[in-house]
Amino acid sequence: MNDPHLLTLTVNDTEHEVVVEPRRTLADVVRHDLRLTGTHVGCEHGVCGACTVLLDGAPVRACLVFAVQAEGADVRTVESLDHDGALSDLQQAFSDHHGLQCGFCTPGFLMLAEGVLGEQPDASREDLREALSANLCRCTGYQTIVDAVHATACSRREARA
Known part of the structure; x- marks a missing residue:
């Protein structure tokens, strides 16, 4: 049931293939597998909002979304706001x-x-x-x-x- 799953995620307009257990959160995959550490993890219960990312343009708590739920969606993290080193x-x-x-x-x-x-x-x-x-x-x-x-x-x- 918890067998690893090959997942294709589009994060900040880049396609990534990662192998994840179904129970891994999007926050964990973004931070640890993709090394995009701008997404912060605070309460891990969806209360604080520190882990907010955009999923198909809508703000979501990445600690409450399983990474497998984001397959096929457009994920944007805070790193997407950077414009060649200039602030948005x-x-x-x-x-x-x-x-x-x-x-x-x-x-x-x-x-x-x-x-x-x-x-x-x-x-x-x-x-x-x-x-x-x-x-x-x-x-x-x-x-x-x-x-x-x-x-x-x-x-x-x-x-x-």
């Missing part, structure tokens, strides 16, 4: 608005925000505050995170206009 607009906004302190929760917030902005590009500040409350941060008090994501939403709206 969202990463820059987190820096500009002081949306991070210790940084442990930041990758999860970045991916949650990317997913929310992808699904709701015209989200209001209140919509963003509600969506971002799904992840835990013990350092910033959330206001600066909301400010960073709202600033990104506004600049992306201007760019579309």
Whole structure:
């Protein structure tokens, strides 16, 4: 029943073949097998959101998704935001608005925000505050995170206009 399974995962636009036991989580495979350590593992119960990745564009807790469930899907981790060594607009906004302190929760917030902005590009500040409350941060008090994501939403709206 727990025999290893050859799995093909598309992570950050790169196809990977890995052999995994069916019970391995996507977070474990991304971090340990693919060596993409930007995805942080916090509570391992789906509560904190530190392990948030995008699965076909939707934010998911990678600690709650079995890797085999991601086969055939498009997985994006925080490493996908890097543009040839330059920060993405969202990463820059987190820096500009002081949306991070210790940084442990930041990758999860970045991916949650990317997913929310992808699904709701015209989200209001209140919509963003509600969506971002799904992840835990013990350092910033959330206001600066909301400010960073709202600033990104506004600049992306201007760019579309």
